[in-house]
Amino acid sequence: MSIKGIIFDYGFTLFHFDNPSVERYYECFKNGLLKSVELLKKKRIWNDKLTDELLIQRFSKKREQYWRESRKTKKEFPTSFIYKEVLESLQEENLIDKIDHLDEVAYEKLAEIYHSFEQKEWKPFPQTKETLEKLSKYEDIKLAVLSNHPNHTMIENSLKEYNLFTYFDAIVTSAKFGKRKPDPEIFYYTLEQMGLTINNECLVCGDEYADVVGGDRAGMQTILCERKYKFPFERELDVQDLIRIDDISEILKHLD
Numbered sequence: 001m002s003i004k005g006i007i008f009d010y011g012f013t014l015f016h017f018d019n020p021s022v023e024r025y026y027e028c029f030k031n032g033l034l035k036s037v038e039l040l041k042k043k044r045i046w047n048d049k050l051t052d053e054l055l056i057q058r059f060s061k062k063r064e065q066y067w068r069e070s071r072k073t074k075k076e077f078p079t080s081f082i083y084k085e086v087l088e089s090l091q092e093e094n095l096i097d098k099i100d101h102l103d104e105v106a107y108e109k110l111a112e113i114y115h116s117f118e119q120k121e122w123k124p125f126p127q128t129k130e131t132l133e134k135l136s137k138y139e140d141i142k143l144a145v146l147s148n149h150p151n152h153t154m155i156e157n158s159l160k161e162y163n164l165f166t167y168f169d170a171i172v173t174s175a176k177f178g179k180r181k182p183d184p185e186i187f188y189y190t191l192e193q194m195g196l197t198i199n200n201e202c203l204v205c206g207d208e209y210a211d212v213v214g215g216d217r218a219g220m221q222t223i224l225c226e227r228k229y230k231f232p233f234e235r236e237l238d239v240q241d242l243i244r245i246d247d248i249s250e251i252l253k254h255l256d
């Protein structure tokens, strides 16, 4: 049987974030929140009596709450949904005026602004483009990105910015699907989006537990793209036949 598809993780597999730390992520999110206040002011939702701190405080609390829930349930709570929750509760407390005129597009725009500073930090690894270019020459291999990310637009924008978008037959995020890796359902859904089934041989390539354990549970061959440093609370990878590579260019050796 020959390989019909490869599913790549985004963060630390195709793209990297230089010197990542919790502080740097929070800095990006804080800048994103402050920028989103400008849009809320333009839409006459955020009035001059309200402080930026109020949004930061409310948003951080909700994000934390849903993050804990998502760890338990593997459900994804997109950033647009958190904005909606925060603004609705502020409206209930009569701290802001009616928000009926905010539609899905507006919440998505707020989420895009929120992640725009994070997006600037993500850059493709030096080997990413040339590897995708070589893979694109295999006509019968479909390619997909599958990312646990609360904003689908950021992943698409990032791929477009570096001219990588067109290499992929499917781009799936937990934000769009509603569940996170390692839930096997999101892997089956990705296969479907690629025009494949579980009977087709497909590789999953990622840098962590969610990728390789999830791919393994969904019955796929998994490849661990080893990160140069460890995350706190890294989980053990109890996967048989796990292939380990140092960067994604090495995937070419495992195609036959």
Ligand SMILES: [Mg+2]
Binding pocket: 009, 010, 011, 012, 013, 206, 207, 208
């Ligand atoms: Mg990753």
